Amino acid sequence: MLKIKNIQTFYGNIQALKDVSIEISEGEIITLIGANGAGKSTTLMAVSGIVPPRSGEIFFMGEPITDMEPDKIVSLGICQVPEGRRIFPYLSVTENLDMGAFLRNDKAKIKKDMEYVFDLFPILADRRHQAGGTLSGGERQMLAISRALMARPRLLLLDEPSLGLAPLIVKKIFEIIGKINAENNTTIFLVEQNANLALKVATRGYVMENGRITLTDSSKNLLANEDVKKAYLGF
């Protein structure tokens, strides 16, 4: 479904991605793990078209999207939940969700989808008229994920959904990620620092170090891998 072929990304003179290749098939959950500054967010930005790569190619459903504008990419069905949630602080919860459906015109279905995300995260329904900026960290992450779902993505890019959240909330959010994938067949590209949890929900994983993919395998094998254990799982 998504095919990233040898992309290189630069910020000025600094190379952030070196020859990165990743492949995802439809309906899969894959995860990209790595230390701070490895280049994980940059990879997602390249897919979203917000920071286009200098060389290499990206294909979505066989179509090249390497140099496409971000809004075209969203309209193809790729939606990103950026790192640090980045919800609209002065818009209410409903308005935030509405922004997620910005490119859609089917009012009736939008309404249905809104009910669907309120089902996923009932707390958001209670907060629907509250300004985004007044939500707690966990609620914001739920809102950010819901907002992306409102775009009805075929491929959902999640950038560190566990960032700064209590373990209980993280667990709940990961459950829901699994649920979204199972119920709608949404393909999920999950970037995480919390390798342990990420590898449990994902089928396959990629390990990134200093802008390079150093390892890729099934989640089971990665969880058993000595190097991965030492570097990312903390034992």
Place this chain on the structure above:
Amino acid sequence: MIKLNEIKRAFLVSAWFIFLTFPIMVIRINPVEHIVEWRWKNMALVGIGSFFLSFVWNYLMKQKEPGFKKTETAEKTDTIPPLPPARRIQREKRIYIPALVAIGTLTIVFPFIFSMYQTNIMVSALIYIMLGLGLNIVVGLAGLLDLGYVAFYAVGAYAYALLNYHFGISFWMALPIGGVLGAVFGILLGFPVLRLRGDYLAIVTLGFGEIIHIILQNWNEFSFGPSGIANIPRPSLFGIDLSVHSSTIYIYYIMIGLCIVTIFVVNRLQNSRIGRAWVALREDELACQAMGIDKAKTKLTAFALGATLASMAGVVFAAKTTFVNPASFTIWESIIILCIVVMGGMGSIIGVIAGALVLILTPEYLRAFSEYRMLAFGTMLVVMMIFRPGGFIPDVRRIYKFEGVKSMDKS
């Protein structure tokens, strides 16, 4: 109760003010007789005045503090807190419909019950309402700080002046042409600043405004330099030339019409898809891109629409004064328009209208105080921003509801 340290504080404030104003209020050098006059009476006045003002100030500041007196009532339940009076009036149909009718009647009969001088001032205020509403799109909604907005106002005024001078084009032809030219200039400015935000954008737009001003000032063959263009015709009514008096009234109604159209258009846009994109862009650009909003297009439409409104206001301005020169389009104008938007309430249509009326009419009626006019004006701005930082009438954020979704309003 007045406490001792409050008196002490007020006393210190007044001592400070006496010291500050000493050179201008007390000492006067009389160059003719070579003597220095000491006006001790002024010093006493400043002292007493600032002493009492400081009391009033302290009292108001205390009232402003959250929790003053209100704590007990607010804590009881989590019901919706009572709306501020301005919003309550907007909600309450029984109040606002008669109010609307009254304001409507007043606007219609205004030129017949007031003098031509008053009508003229009102036309200026209406022009600033239109400018304010235009800048409100750029600054209030899209969050793009534009300090060179006056440039578009100048584009419209000079468009009418020059087109009329060279080709004899009439006011009614110049109005749409001015609007289109404004949009073109808005986009021209928009392109290079697409990637800028905040302070950088402010500086670049400031420069753009100055460039237009300098071109008008110095390119004599094109714009007739500082001497400007005179004898611009007032708008004609079905080909009939009107007397000065009746044409003032005529322009007044034209401006009322333009303002109503502007309010209608801005209101519709605000609640449309593009309006929501503007607001979202103001809040978080990256999130906007992630949601599939075309950043460039959204910014350019904001610039273009704002510029169109300013340019059309400029055409009316040229027709009203029958004379344009670069002195009318200085950075000072941009700042006044920005003040209107910020003081009135960013993003709020009624706020901007209130802002324009207060900011344009007050100085006119403060003319009596001539030299202290700007001082009073400045004080008003500062006091305003401390007590109502959101503006006179802050933006009532619309809640978008899809029909069928259960409303929470029942509580």
